[in-house]
Each structure stands twice: as structure tokens, then as C-alpha cells.
Amino acid sequence: MTSITVTHTTIVCPTDPLTAEDLARACEAEVEWVARLVEVGIVAAHGSHPAAWRFESTDLRRAMDARRLERDFGAGLDAAALILDLSQEIRRLKGQLRALGLGN
Numbered sequence: 001m002t003s004i005t006v007t008h009t010t011i012v013c014p015t016d017p018l019t020a021e022d023l024a025r026a027c028e029a030e031v032e033w034v035a036r037l038v039e040v041g042i043v044a045a046h047g048s049h050p051a052a053w054r055f056e057s058t059d060l061r062r063a064m065d066a067r068r069l070e071r072d073f074g075a076g077l078d079a080a081a082l083i084l085d086l087s088q089e090i091r092r093l094k095g096q097l098r099a100l101g102l103g104n
Contacts, residue, residue: 017054027067040081042066
């Protein structure tokens with residue numbers, strides 16, 4: 001029996017940011033879900049309205065993490081926003097400890 005692995009890559013660079021549709025597609029979601037991410041503060045939309053929104057690589061990572069939290073743990077987007085913010089703060093604080101020679 002032959003095994004097939006399908007991978008999907010989304011490349012984001014400052015000169016070619018993602019649209020709301022691109023972000024939704026990368027997360028296997030709908031544009032309405034992306035609008036909810038913007039609403040709860042998980043991602044920061046650059047642009048005046050959904051059709052003009054653009055997203056950076058950090059937004060893609062946070063959106064994918066939010067999707068995983070929804071799928072794997074049943075977290076709502078409000079809870080996912082809190083979890084992602086707290087995780088980011090923990091990483092920042094650990095970095096400070098390492099810089100001071102106090103962390104592992």
C-alpha cells in the first residue's frame with residue numbers, strides 16, 4: 001500500500017501580505033471566521049474594511065493556533081484570544097529571564 005502525504009504551504013512576506021480570503025483558506029475556514037478573529041483581537045487587520053484587510057505572518061501563526069485551540073480543545077475564540085495572549089507573555093518573560101541568566 002502506498003502512503004501519500006499532502007502538504008500545504010502559505011508564504012507571507014512584507015511585500016505580499018495575506019488577504020482575508022487567503023488567511024481563511026490557510027486555516028480551512030470562512031472569511032466570517034477571520035472577521036471574528038479581528039473582532040476578538042487575535043489578529044490585527046491592516047485596512048479599512050474586510051475586502052481591503054491585509055495580514056502578516058504573525059497573524060497567520062495566531063490564526064492557525066486559534067483554529068487548533070478550537071478544534072483540539074473546543075475553545076471559543078474569546079478563550080483562544082486569552083490563551084494566545086498569555087502564551088505570548090510567558091514567552092516574553094522567559095526570554096527576559098534567559099537574558100538575565102536566570103532561565104533555562
